[in-house]
Amino acid sequence: MARVVDDADEQLTGPVLVVGAGLLGTSVGLALRRAGHEVLLTDVVEHNVTIAAGVGAGRPLTHDDTPRLVVVAVPPDHLGPEIIRALQAFPSAVVTDVGSVKSAPLVEVRAKASEEELGRYAGGHPMAGSERSGPFAASASLFDGRPWAVVPHAGAAEASVARVRALVRACGATPVALTPDEHDAAVARTSHVPHLLAALVAGRLVDAPAAQLVLSGQGLRDVTRIAGGDPGLWRQIVSANAAAIGALLGEVRADLDRLTDAVRAGRGDEVARLLDRGVAGTAAIPGKHGGPARADALVYVAVPDHPGELARLLGDAGTIGVNVEDLRIDHDPARPVGLVELTVAEHRADYLVDALEERGWTAHR
């Protein structure tokens, strides 16, 4: 069970070493520098360190440095060896990583690390990224408000886990505790399989006549955006999480078979059921900050029943700065005044009522 962790851990102190100055590593550096921390950088590609340092993500690692925390930010195939190397090279440091898969690298680490070393390792995975890659795409605000999975194995020391949580908070993200197996099943569903299906949708565009693509709209761009991600990286992710992904793809294939048959046979009710499930699925996605999906509230306003007044009400709501999500009008043919029902975010409803009353409207919840 995922737990959003709310206790205040230790403050992050001492230099943090980022191993791998790509998109994620450089963004970690930028976020930590923004928070005033000392950041050291290393990468097998020296050029990446130069850019990352150039954009302000830290300074190159020297032999005299003693990091208290090492963040391994390398491609999935290299996670295991680089975590082990960091545990051995910096015997007083806690080691974490930002890899997209957790169980497979852990098997490698367990096979080679001592019990003491294992106690100093606690994995992590920020739920943030970009279809672009490399240090130049990095941003100090990449993790702001995003969930960041903190994924300790059974042998991790609690002090190590606390230090990783401090890193997560210093980067502006929200720590979410998961076991490695829970994590890998979760990202198969919320990230890896969506990525693969986006790639299949995009792949169907390759041989399309140009005439057809002229009609591409924003919906198509949204569905396919993540399919532009680095295929080399995604190949490694898929390989490292093949069991969970393969199982889910089987479920999608069963759904697709049902859908295809229903479309071809003209069984509209069955098509509608699959569409309804899609709507329910979008509603199940939690709000942006990892909390529950946002609750709506209704605000009722009495409005003289002619068009100009409705426009004036909406204008006032706009001026007040509350976003109206939906609107319904209840007509009472016997009266020259109608009741308008405004749907707004729960936490803005009281404010809207007060502000409308101040402007002379009769409003209530």
Added chain:
Amino acid sequence: MARVVDDADEQLTGPVLVVGAGLLGTSVGLALRRAGHEVLLTDVVEHNVTIAAGVGAGRPLTHDDTPRLVVVAVPPDHLGPEIIRALQAFPSAVVTDVGSVKSAPLVEVRAKASEEELGRYAGGHPMAGSERSGPFAASASLFDGRPWAVVPHAGAAEASVARVRALVRACGATPVALTPDEHDAAVARTSHVPHLLAALVAGRLVDAPAAQLVLSGQGLRDVTRIAGGDPGLWRQIVSANAAAIGALLGEVRADLDRLTDAVRAGRGDEVARLLDRGVAGTAAIPGKHGGPARADALVYVAVPDHPGELARLLGDAGTIGVNVEDLRIDHDPARPVGLVELTVAEHRADYLVDALEERGWTAHR
């Protein structure tokens, strides 16, 4: 073959009647009012006309009105009957529609309309929408810069088609000429099948443990956003375009089978090929305004070879307001100055070179 039509047609004149004050109809009304045109509104649901008029999309139709153009903006199942009704009710008007499918309604219109009436009908389809519906979600800018398919059948009079193009331009969109069959094949690929696959991805979230959904990121939200669209409307769209959609779903199913087998068998090369196809597909989507995908240009800048200077260059590029898409550094160990290669949009490259030189940099293309 789709043709972006560039000739200047007649100006739109006379009142325009919008039949159906939902998201699209009300947005057409708002866009035309913004352009100074008279707009009349009707809807089987009177409530919708009240809201649409209230937000400024026009005024309710009266018996004395004589529209020159009728825009039928009703759900797919009602397109045929409403187009016929408009042709008969307004014998001097051109009739168009904004429906998502073109061939199926045309069959109905052809079966019931006279040759004269058929000459006054030319279908259309703006490539714009929202996962929200109803007049309250409407916007005057919904069509700005978007492609809008103008889809005349063989019997449409050229004067009718020209009036529809004038409507498209008045709404801020770009007319694209297609035949009904071309149109329906195109939207199956760029809109209907992507919608259905987004619904399948979203559907897999319904029964997921809440713990898994906490890790939802922006990628998942993008992929599934359109799956939140009105299932009743989409059921009708799928039904009206079943042949084209069914054929494409078969291709997707074949891809999915290959992908699933490759993931389970650990055949990374095959997974990578499908991922590569996805990347190529995203690159095939034309730019936002229906033109070709945007070209990039390289700008070279000489930079003293220490980190502070690179940061200063990027700061200056930001101040100049040119978006740097990518960056590479060529190191010349013999010199204290490096060459930095900036990737920017083709049409911004000359401006960037000039602006950088003004700030004391040595830059060239």
